[in-house]
Amino acid sequence: MRSLIRLSTIAVLAAVAFAQPAAAAGLKVVTTTEDLASLAREVGGDRITVTALAKGYQDPHFVDPKPSFILEVNRADLLIVVGRELEIGWLPSLITSARNAKVQPGGNGYLDASLTVKILELPSGQITRAMGDVHPQGNPHYWLDPGNGRRMALAIKEKLSQLDPADKATFETRYADFDKRLAVAEKKWDAAMAPYKGTKIVTYHRSWPNFMDRFGLDVMGYVEPKPGIPPSPSHTIELIGEMKAQGVKLIVVEPYFDLKTPQSITNQVGGKVLVLAPSVGGQKEAGDYIQLFEYNVNLIVSSLKQLTGK
């Protein structure tokens, strides 16, 4: 028991020590994902503290809330969410539990980062059940397009400036700097991806439409028959047939899905399974927003080089 008490004392001291600089800095920003946290850091720098709730290696659809999440949200000045129903399974009740009027949806400290970005797969016209699985608000994995990253950073800059007008100039400068660095990097990525424009690939989940659209790859199918539904035999066989017919060799998988089915498919078609990072922190090398693309683009380019010989 004594050692337990000592252990918990150490834990409390450590927590206090870590929390100290947080108390000293300005706005307390909480984000649902590490991508949003990275963008907020780019803009806010040392004028804000940022905490991400979901880790980059977790599936953002399914996050098991911990007690600390409630405290984080309760003490937040600003809560930034991905939106488009991505966090619908865990965030609404968390926000209710946290009882922080500022960050309730519609509150001044609540920012839905999806409001100013380019959303794909938005159903047009009337949605009927017969259309199959349709995200009524479009595909929520929109941050995987650097253009959207820029739009999100801009929205975050506007919000931070509104909440903390004294530091507006800093936020402007930092945003401009991020914008410039991102533009330089984008040029490099576009050049690297250029030879493979129009290459057809398959992905596991519908996480990548923005990424593939931006870099000119053509997603011709999914390992999942429907989002969230494990692969069925007939769908898998159909997919193998399609991939063979169209000469598709590459399957892109998120780190939290089982590799068995994708691997058995690529064994059939003589292709390759590639695990990419869908979020910042999803792989060690993808430590911030720009590194995330650096990591993914490098992997895709080297795989396609190997598969296509270009």
Next chain:
Amino acid sequence: MDFAILTFLAAPIVAGLIIAGIHAYLGLHVVERGVIFVDLSLAQIASLGAAIAVFRGADPHDPSIYWMSLIFTLIGAAIFAMIKGQEAHIPQEAIIGISYAVASAAVIITMSKSTGEAEHLKDMLVGNILSVQWPEVWLTGGIYAAIGLFHWIFRKRFLEISQDPKAVAARGISVRFWDFLFYASFGLVVTRSVAIAGVLLVFCYLIVPSVGAMLWAKRIGPRLAIGWVMGLFVSALGMYFSVLFDLPTGATIVCTFGLILVLMALMRPLIVRKAA
């Protein structure tokens, strides 16, 4: 530990205590009857009802989902009550296991056919005790109090049937009818609890206190008392660990149940000798 968290955990803590209270009692019956996995099975049958409601186009927060899962629970209760009445040489546990497997698989099939919202269905079926809100806690408390009262009024009948169904049947009482009432009320409780706390946690609230109590006591009265104290204590302790080490709450309570059960087993020689 940050004590500010306690003000936010009040609703989950109260929910945990309410669930612990009724499940420690129902667990005694379940263990007596030797139908350990009946709650998993009924919960899964209830999930199938919810999945079918979604399949038929219900919104994730539509009340029709609850009613549909309730109807399925009652069907499940009827099945379990019927099977016991037949003198077939099939262990009831086998039927329960089969129902569990088939219901789980049917949920997967239904989800694969349902248009939209399949991604979110899993979240609806597996509750998270950390995110429970006060209105839900009060409603659940009210329903459990009503079911608890019902069981208290007929406590002798239920207990007789759980312990010695043949003797009761010999007196000309319809065991099947009372079994249906038992499984139906039990299913009502389990369906609500699972929506709040998730399958794993509800299973522990049900079974572990009565197993722990069996280690220490023979008679029903003391066993119920031990089960209640254990359920309430572990509930609070698990919550405390979850905050202290910042772990997912439901899983932490489950592991705390395991830990305390082992400790109780180790202490058994001391307790049982004293009692004898």
